[in-house]
Every structure is written in C-alpha cells, then in structure tokens.
Amino acid sequence: MKTPFLIRVIRAAAGLVLGVGLVFGLRAAPAADFTVEAPASGQKFRLANARGKFVALHFLLKTECPVCLRHTRDYSKRAGELPDVVQVFLKPDSAEEILKWTGKLGEDAAKQPVIYRDPEAALAKQFQIPDGYQFHGQTVHYPALVLLNPAGEEVFRHVGKNNGDRLGFDALVEKVTALRAQIPAAAVAPVHCNLGEGQLALKGFDPVAYFEGGQAAEGRPQFTATHRGVTYRFASAAHRDRFLAAPEKFAPAYGGWCATAMAKGEKVEIDPANFKVTGGRLFLFYKGLWGNARKDWDKDEPGLTAKADTHWRKLAAE
Numbered sequence: 001m002k003t004p005f006l007i008r009v010i011r012a013a014a015g016l017v018l019g020v021g022l023v024f025g026l027r028a029a030p031a032a033d034f035t036v037e038a039p040a041s042g043q044k045f046r047l048a049n050a051r052g053k054f055v056a057l058h059f060l061l062k063t064e065c066p067v068c069l070r071h072t073r074d075y076s077k078r079a080g081e082l083p084d085v086v087q088v089f090l091k092p093d094s095a096e097e098i099l100k101w102t103g104k105l106g107e108d109a110a111k112q113p114v115i116y117r118d119p120e121a122a123l124a125k126q127f128q129i130p131d132g133y134q135f136h137g138q139t140v141h142y143p144a145l146v147l148l149n150p151a152g153e154e155v156f157r158h159v160g161k162n163n164g165d166r167l168g169f170d171a172l173v174e175k176v177t178a179l180r181a182q183i184p185a186a187a188v189a190p191v192h193c194n195l196g197e198g199q200l201a202l203k204g205f206d207p208v209a210y211f212e213g214g215q216a217a218e219g220r221p222q223f224t225a226t227h228r229g230v231t232y233r234f235a236s237a238a239h240r241d242r243f244l245a246a247p248e249k250f251a252p253a254y255g256g257w258c259a260t261a262m263a264k265g266e267k268v269e270i271d272p273a274n275f276k277v278t279g280g281r282l283f284l285f286y287k288g289l290w291g292n293a294r295k296d297w298d299k300d301e302p303g304l305t306a307k308a309d310t311h312w313r314k315l316a317a318e
Contacts, residue, residue: 030152076113177280193255
C-alpha cells in the first residue's frame with residue numbers, strides 16, 4: 001500500500017528542517033534501555049551498560065550506501081579522539097546484508113567497526129527518526145545521529161535532509177566539548193585540584209595557549225581570572241577574555257593532576273610543558289626522574305581516559 005503523497009511531503013519536510021541543524025524532539029528523561037546485536041560477531045550493545053559515557057547512535061540507511069561506508073570509516077578511525085563517547089553504528093538490513101556490507105569497509109576483521117542490526121528499524125522508530133526518504137527504490141528513514149549524555153538523556157540530534165547530509169566528526173567533537181561543560185561533576189571543589197600558592201593552577205601557565213597555540217606558554221601576573229575558586233594566568237588579555245567566555249572549555253582535566261596517575265586513582269604532580277589535547281580536553285602529565293607519564297598514556301589513551309574519568313568523578317563527589 002502506497003504512502004499518501006501528503007504524508008510523504010510532511011515527513012520529507014521534517015528531514016529538511018532537521019538537516020539544517022535544528023534540534024527536535026529531545027528527551028527530558030533518559031532513553032528507554034535497549035539491546036542490539038552485531039551479526040558479524042554476535043557482540044551485543046546494551047544502553048544501560050554505557051551509562052557514564054556519551055553514546056552516539058548512528059542510524060545508517062538501509063540497502064547499499066557508499067556514503068554510509070565513508071561516514072562509518074571516518075568515525076571509527078577517529079573514535080579515539082573522543083574516548084568518552086561510545087560510537088554505535090546501526091543498520092536496519094537483514095543479517096546477511098549487513099555482513100556483506102561490513103566486508104566493504106576495507107578493514108582487517110579485527111579493526112572493523114562493529115555494525116549492529118536494527119531489525120525493521122525498530123530503534124529508529126523508538127527515537128522518532130523521520131522516514132519517507134526515497135533511496136534506491138525503497139522508502140527508508142533519513143540518515144541521523146542521536147547523541148545521549150552520560151545519564152542516557154538525548155541532548156542533540158542531526159537528521160540529514162538527504163544521503164550526503166551527515167554530521168562530520170569535527171562537529172561532534174565541538175558539540176561534546178560544549179556539553180561536557182554542563183556536567184555537574186565539573187564543579188569540583190578547589191581542594192581536589194592541583195594548585196600552587198594563591199590557588200594558582202597549571203603552575204601559572206596559560207590554559208588557552210594549549211588549545212589555540214598548541215604550546216605551553218607561561219601566563220603573566222597582570223592577566224588573571226578566577227573560576228570556581230581557582231586562579232589562572234594568561235599570556236595576553238585576549239586569552240583571558242576567551243577563557244572567561246567559556247572557562248570549562250579550557251580548564252584542565254582532573255583538576256590539573258597527571259592524567260596517567262589519575263587512571264590509578266592517584267594525585268601526581270605534572271610538568272606543565274608535558275601535555276596533550278584530545279577531544280577538546282587538556283591532559284597534563286608527570287615528567288621527571290621517574291620517566292614520562294605521557295608515553296604510558298599514549299599506549300592506551302581510550303582505556304586510561306575511562307579509568308581516570310571514573311576515579312575523578314568519585315573524588316569530585318567527596
């Protein structure tokens with residue numbers, strides 16, 4: 001039975017509106033729990049098990065879709081830049097079709113991203129992804145990305161107006177960075193932070209310079225700002241003003257303690273010149289007589305980030 005023309009027009013219009021970046025139908029409560037399975041490996045993803053992290057649900061198109069392949073490759077290759085975001089790729093095809101499609105990703109089996117099956121697009125319907133898109137002779141839902149916060153609440157979605165309208169990875173990094181600043185745990189008491197005399201953070205180094213100049217730069221006493229009881233110095237008035245406009249964006253992870261040590265639940269001093277910016281977060285590391293902690297961090301950044309985040313949240317709650 002054919003879908004009435006007016007209904008198809010309304011559905012298409014919804015996709016067009018969402019495609020230009022408007023947020024629609026965001027959930028005030030956590031999304032209902034669900035479980036999906038990957039035909040290739042039998043691996044299962046359950047939403048409840050991902051609480052404490054962001055979850056990006058990628059609703060890929062049914063049938064053959066080269067753009068979906070490129071989108072999946074790009075995100076899976078750069079996923080390590082957002083270690084606190086679980087990337088979940090979903091296709092509504094049959095198990096056999098997904099296995100065939102996955103083989104076209106061009107990666108070794110061990111490195112291939114996990115593609116989960118969304119039978120009859122049930123999860124897409126649960127999240128109210130608009131359908132009515134005509135693609136390869138079929139009527140399917142529009143391509144979409146839905147982002148859930150660590151509490152499981154929907155905080156952002158992008159629904160493309162056509163197959164080529166996808167949210168780029170850099171745009172997701174920007175969105176997650178902004179959302180992290182809204183997580184209450186960020187309001188940790190100064191007593192837990194790595195501070196010097198006068199509650200000075202980063203041993204007086206400029207937090208903005210790490211992001212905008214890609215280098216460690218000492219701040220100057222005449223350019224200071226205080227945020228949540230912590231004092232920061234800056235190399236210029238312009239950097240100070242940028243910090244004040246979005247302080248959580250530039251504040252160091254784990255209160256300025258060594259990130260590698262925090263993965264063990266320990267507070268260890270840092271060398272302010274030994275740093276790394278990943279996924280919009282500033283990580284600092286010890287460097288001295290006992291070695292360079294960043295080298296250990298780089299061996300398993302996603303895993304160590306998850307451990308450090310867990311320890312820091314517990315510490316922040318004390």
